[in-house]
Amino acid sequence: MRRWWVGVDWSESLQDCAIVDDHGAVVTHLRIEETADGVAQLLTAIRNLNPRSHRFSRRQVPVVIEDGARLLVAELRRVRQPVIVIPPAVMARYRGRLATAVSKADRTDAALLANIVRMNPGRHRALAETSDEAAAVAVLARAQQDSVARATEAMLRMRSHLRMYYPAAIDAWAGMDRGLRRREARALLAVAPTPRAAAGLSKYRIAETLAAAGRTRMLDDQAAGLRELFAAPRLRQRPATEDAMGQRMLVHLAELDAACLQAERLRETITETFARHPHAPIYRSFPACGPIVAARLFAEIGDDPGRFTARGLRAYAGTAPLTWASGGSHKVTHRRICNRQLKTAVHQWAFGTLTRSPGCRARYDARRDGGDGYAAALRHVGNRLLNGLHYCLQSGDLYHEERMFPPSSSTVS
Template sequence: MSYYYVGIDWADVHHDIHITNDSAKKIDAFRITHSLKGMETILKHVYQLTMDKQKVLFALETDKGLLVNFLLDNGFTVYAINPKSVDRFRDRYDPSRNKTDQIDAMLLADILRTDRHRFRAILPESNELRELKILSRDHKALTVSRTRLTNQLTACLKGYYPLGLELFADVKGPICLDFLQEFPNYKETQKLTLDQLKKFLAKHFYGYRKRSKPLFEKIKAPQIPVEPFIVRAKSKNMLSLVANTKAINAQIAEHEREMAAILERHPDGKIFLSLPAANIILAARILSELGDNRERYKSYNDAQCEAGTAPVMKQSGKYRHVVFRRACKKHFRDAMQQFAFVSITKCQWAKKYYRSQRQRGHTHHQATRALANKWVKIIYTMWKKRQPYDERIHLNMLKNHLIKQL
């Protein structure tokens, strides 16, 4: 079968297109705007060449975005080429390293023509899985933003109102945020009576019978004096941070409800929720990054490389060195390392393996990454066979492996 290869150098405002065939003949080259009309222009040029979508292969330097979704939704095969690979190919075509958008589009088309066997096509996922991936990645971004806000709030309170940090364990928790809003400085807390404090704690189900008196004594204890103008200025900033933290807390809770609902509906949800110590958030993140298209990975090693848990081997003659894998899906790696870390608390073999890695002199992150590499292999097998986690199966495999080594 003869193919047409379409290289697209994408950008925010416009995209450059280059079309070639198996004979390396330039068929077409043009530029489109980043709009529906522009994307439909691609279809118009392609359909003038062939109506068979299987004969048209697209290459871009990204695996996400509206343009990629548009091509996948229209039934085309799309390849995501790492920008570093494109940069290396540039030397192969032009030692002077000329670079234009049109040259990059040509390189992408030619890479697909000559080295397509080295790359994997983007396989479409179910709509539920795509929604779960967006929610889980946005949830992670919101959590990072909340951490940033919490740090700013902590620094602000230290500057004029340290009492606000001493009363409740979690500064981003609802009870602490409500207290700071009602009593934004030390002067306001001095107007508080014991009965008012009891009502406030009861409203938040905080065990007011036992905790109200110690908290009241702490509130009424003398504090470091702060000049009034500092209090006025810092209070404004603190109230703004509290309002933003409350808003982001609500968004995070809404994301978690949606993620839980999708996990409950998705046929693979129970598989990932069966993992030890995997809560809704981790189960959703791992599932969304691994995907639900079983043709995506040829082996567990492909999944390990994409997750960034498998190291990179550098060997030449007597030289042999293992290094950290940087080219991977960062969200996938982050999810697997977080899961590997929490699995230590619930899984005995994982705890032993982690300790053995530390005893060999590896750092915490190296040991966690090595454990994550083991987990990717296990999760891949579960995912492929559509079976929930059963620790007995893994322990039996470990036992059989040890027997073979004797």
């Protein structure tokens, strides 16, 4: 039976679509808009490939594209048309294989995308059949991660500016969790944007500001310490320059406040959204898997039970080692090409289990005693956790420490 593949080279206006047969010849080429009529035109062209056969279905023809986040892809997935996403970097490598003089055209790129999957069908899989709820969590998780990154960038810009005229503000929250991103830090900087203003604050005013920002413990002690810190003699800018730099700092502070507010709102939204999914209790049953870490893991893994094997999940997360063997050389390194968001989430998850799971702690200590570094030992812990998570997602069971780490099992793998 003949087979066909569809390649789509996208753009903001028209999408070039090429349909190739099992010999690599282009049988149909069309340009469509990213609209409902355009999608209908593409599906009609696929149906007309073999209209006389009762065994032929358009779902046997995969659509290959470089960007999986487009509305065109969302509509194709809604009508259950298989879609395969080829990263642009992979596409560029294949383009160089076809000719010595590399050229580029939308029409030929569409045909090339289809031929990539035609020549290597086992190397490329269709997008997983994740639910709408899982896709929503993925969008929120990425947005929350981006908002935290923006808040960190805004904080670092403000900190760099504070070093030029107000180092006491940096020292006040040095070593504390979240540093200048803390609510009390931002509230106090809004009240005292310059060293002169901070030196004029009374202990009562500092305590009042800290309490208004949510501080409830050891108010008097912290207020006294801040009062002493701000009153200590330090190098200063000239008065007019200091005031101007204080105004500039308030601009940075406004950016930081907005970024922190958005991150907090998204944190609440993603927590509520993920809690409604049936997989949430499984993720939350694991040690150190809080609402944000669990949502980030779920966002990258999805809820399609057949998407990963246990080994494939570890490779996708970057915790499985990579072996290079050629002749007499043999080298094992950690995997760098992977899903970076998932790798970061697993690293944070594994680190958190060291104080919450005796089994994870024992495995980590055994790997460190065996010569592994900090990151390598955490990857081994992450491997074990992903194995357990994969099993629980397949079986529907919750996490049990005794089953995950039996007393008689070895802690080293």
